[in-house]
Amino acid sequence: MTVLEIVDILKHRFGADLVGSVVEGTHPHVVVRAEKLVSVCEFLRDDEKLRFDLLRCVSGVDWMGKNLIEVSYDLISIRFGHALAVKVILDRAKPQVETVSGIWQAANWHEREAFDLVGVQFVGHTDLVRILMPEDWVGHPLRKDYQDPVEYHGLKVKP
Amino acid sequence: MKEIEIHAQPDLLHEGEIASDIRTEELLVNMGPQHPSTHGVLRVVLVTDGELILKATPHIGYLHRCAEKIAENVSYRQYTPYTDRMDYLAAMNNNLGFALAVEKMGGIEVPERAQYLRVIFAELNRIASHLVAVGSYGLDMGAFTPFLYCFREREWIVDLFESVCGARLTYSYITIGGVREDIPEGFVSQCKEFLDFFEPKIREYNDLLSYNHIFINRTGNVGVCPADMAIGYGLTGPCLRGSGVKWDLRKNTPYCKYDEFDFDVPVGDGRFGAVGDCWDRYFVRVMEMTQSVRIVRQALERLSDGPVSAKVPRMLKLPAGEIYFEVENPRGQLGFYIVSEGGNSPYRLKVRGPSFCNLSVLEGLAKNCLLADIAAMIGSLDVVMGEVDR
């Protein structure tokens, strides 16, 4: 199934909740409203024609200039072999989105990483703690305005 | 004869009485970050009841080197060596994944000879990486000898790599636009000699380890990961195929001339237990080595003369846009998500490490198993901490 057909199905099903879509180029994706993410993802996984069963990646991007944070969920269907990304665009001051870890267990660690490095709050996540950085680290390193702390537990961060 | 009276003590047999008398509690054991079978600096917190594991929680991040943050400050070509350091056992494959992602985004055409060379080195590196996985899995199970046999063969592959690019672990050989240098004279015959030497050795590993009765008892029916669980947790590579799912990016979404080659995708068949147990995941790696040998042989046949690299400017600029591209690494699908704003360096680069996802299933697998099974599970997932933590 081509990306165009998938996007058509989604448009038919969700209508205005689908904020935008890119079907050409190297990263075809649809943009959905943050509140509707879970229902869109559930539909993508469970629909007989789509069956996006493997969540490949959850990546957060910090657009400081536009004051936005973008979270991209890369999906692939092992049964049919088609791929699509779902994006949500969040407010940079309060990046909150419903968790999808109830739909794909793989999202659990990916969302923890996105929370750790980009600072996206995943509402409803069972264990939203830092995963790569120490638990008492301050700041989210992949934010564009991130400043390194001077020292951490008495150790100088920058020599 | 006087009969001996046995005084039964119903009070002591009463459950609540014992509970208040002898206090039992679970033992919390910290396995790692320095532990022989955690394959690096993984830390698993075990809640145990004697030898029984009630819960195992992996804690990662001890090898975090900010690879994604570094990417935002270096140019595309400068980033290739950083990809080496992620999955350091399969550096060629990491190079390949990054190079393909950048080339696809920048529309760079790679010469034919370079494409075959890439396949040859990626597959040789896959063999080397699986040799480490297979050997160290034997080590986890207490069999020391297969480990050294595997390293003996890997040594030859590493020698071949050294003759090509001078490095033995972090190659940076596959660069954007092709490969860094042409292969030296006599490489093809040396490579064929190695393949002839190596192919019968796989049977030796099977005799020594795979079909060993003790080994089968230790790994069969242990850490069973059914197909739906594997897909749900985002397992890829041999871990997914061990669960019986025939999914290989080299077959399903071919890149880099993989569609020209004739090879099979081995899957776990549950020969010694349920489908998706540790033995299946292990044996998929053994079978994949045979397939890699087949691919390398075919690629060596098709190797034609020509340039080995396209002309790529030193300060490569990619058009504004984004890409998510995945290749099949020895450990699973390695994905690069690159967001460009048209500058010299990526605006955001996210790496999807296969080991990262594969490791997350450990918490689901390690329930009500024995202490020794934890080593079996971690070994069969074959994680490289450099890639988990990046």
Add this chain to the structure above:
Amino acid sequence: MQTFERPKIEYTGISKTIAEIAVVVAKIAGPILRRLAWFVFFGVIIFGCAFVWAVGRFVNPLVPWIVRDIIVVAGGLGFVSLVAMVGIWGERKVSGHIQSRLGPMRTGGWHGWLQSLADGLKFVQKEDLIPASADQPLFRLAPYIALVPVICAYVVIPFGASWVFRDRDVSLLFVLAMLGIEVLGVILGGWASNSKWSLYGAMREACQLVSYEIPMGLSLLVPVMAVGSISLVQMGKAQSGGWFNWLMFQNPFLFFAFFTYYIASLASCKRAPFDLPEGESELVAGFHTEYSGFRFVMFFFAEYAAMFAVSAIATIVFLGGWNSPVGDATSGPLWFVAKGMFLVWVQMWIRWTLPRIRIDQVMHACVKYLLPFTMILFVGSSVWQLYGSQFIFYTRFILGGLGLVMVGLFLAGAGYGYVNRGRLVGRLARKHLPGA
């Protein structure tokens, strides 16, 4: 920044006096000794030889028992140390050759034969580290409890018909009892370390050893019944005359009892595939995780001494002890040591070939298979002795022939490996092979 500061040890009282005297003595004697090291070395050897010769030549009929005992104890201790050192070096060489490596090649010149001595010296120099939260007295005591009983076991092992330190009527029981005490040291060490991994190792050792003592004892009862004595010397004497007189070939039950004993003995001295107490991929290093320096060496020594001790029992009880396989002319301690060492070598061979068993499988194998099987052997052997005596003459040749075939197959395999050694080893080791 965290720094680790070592607490300074202030010597007081008699320790201070000893330390001061030691410093003074070392200042004076050190340079002299260094200059005359070779002289002292050979002097000690020559004096020792002269002393032994003089005792044997002049005071033997009148020798007080204490002098004789001292000499024999020194000899016994020397033999145990030698066995352990050769065992450790042999383990490294055997593992190396099995794994297409060479093992130690440098220390001492010829194939690194001094390697274990050098390792021992290194360990003696290491700091005696005791974890702060360990139970100090028990932690210090444990290695001795592991090592001393094993050495005691050698007291009653006969190396030849008259080469035995103390010939007791119950020598077999004594050896088993002494080997059984070793587990106490391991449990103590594991418990006193106050480390969870050590505790795991100790508990594994306890449950494994206690369960495997039963099949081990039962399979030893089978030959005891056949001979009618539990004196090791008596058992050895009963097997003279040639390989077909060895107890192992006397009846089919004895033949299998040898193998059940051997499996149980592997478990009792924690050799692979039963090396769970120290299983390095699960328990870091098991019960000796926290031990270092000389205390670790004592555990190590105990393991190798126990390896030879259980092999020596197998040799005496099943394989004819000091009796030569062809006639009595060449019987003697050399045969005994050779057979014992062969069995030790087989233990190494097994260790470097097989993976480790899981703890539940260890228990399973013992209680469900080994124990019933040895009981059948026990009953079968007694029935055989009552009713099967007319077959004994043929049986021993049939079973002896089977044994010979096994040895022949082993030699053929070894020969095949030797002929094809170039194909089996790695490229780096190939140029070091004999005849390369």
